[in-house]
Amino acid sequence: MNxxxxxxxxxxxxxxxxxxxxxxxxxxxxxxxxxxxxRTPLTGPVLFAADRQTAGRGRGDHLWWSPDxxxxxxxxxxxxxxxxxxxESVELSLAAAGAVARTLRRRAEKxxxxxxxxxxxxxxxxxxxxxxxxxxxxxxxETVIVGIGINLNKPPVPVPEEIRNRYISVGEVLGTFLxxxxxxxxxxxxxxx
Numbered sequence: 001m002n003x004x005x006x007x008x009x010x011x012x013x014x015x016x017x018x019x020x021x022x023x024x025x026x027x028x029x030x031x032x033x034x035x036x037x038x039r040t041p042l043t044g045p046v047l048f049a050a051d052r053q054t055a056g057r058g059r060g061d062h063l064w065w066s067p068d069x070x071x072x073x074x075x076x077x078x079x080x081x082x083x084x085x086x087x088e089s090v091e092l093s094l095a096a097a098g099a100v101a102r103t104l105r106r107r108a109e110k111x112x113x114x115x116x117x118x119x120x121x122x123x124x125x126x127x128x129x130x131x132x133x134x135x136x137x138x139x140x141x142e143t144v145i146v147g148i149g150i151n152l153n154k155p156p157v158p159v160p161e162e163i164r165n166r167y168i169s170v171g172e173v174l175g176t177f178l179x180x181x182x183x184x185x186x187x188x189x190x191x192x193x
Contacts, residue, residue: 048076075145
């Protein structure tokens with residue numbers, strides 16, 4: 001997808017800047033590097049989005065399989081952009097998971113019913129399988145990075161055997177392709193409202 005298409009999100013959502021990559025090691029790593037280089041304070045949320053990641057990660061030492069078809073997002077923002085005080089990472093993780101779940105449920109109402117639930121503290125489950133993981137990082141007291149990996153569309157390659165019984169994508173359940181841009185716009189509005 002054309003990266004300039006993604007910049008439209010700055011006109012449709014509270015985002016002040018958007019970076020889109022076809023492939024990247026990790027959107028959260030890129031967000032962290034951006035915050036380290038930035039010489040002025042953030043004035044609002046910045047989004048780093050990728051079609052695929054080569055080194056996606058979850059909590060602890062867990063890796064996040066990130067092939068084409070997924071939606072990989074990291075929001076670099078001030079805690080105040082989320083209405084949070086310092087130390088409320090669990091609340092932010094739950095709020096982000098809730099925003100993903102509500103966005104998926106809205107899609108379910110439009111297309112076809114399915115079961116969506118938040119698994120404390122940072123996963124979203126679809127029909128009993130993990131469809132989304134959330135990683136919250138705090139590189140500085142006043143900033144936070146919210147990493148969200150969503151199995152949006154069916155990947156073009158086989159799912160690795162070690163995660164096959166836990167993996168599911170929204171697109172395969174719905175039997176259709178989901179455009180990542182409007183999904184991201186809706187999710188972003190929910191995160192920052």
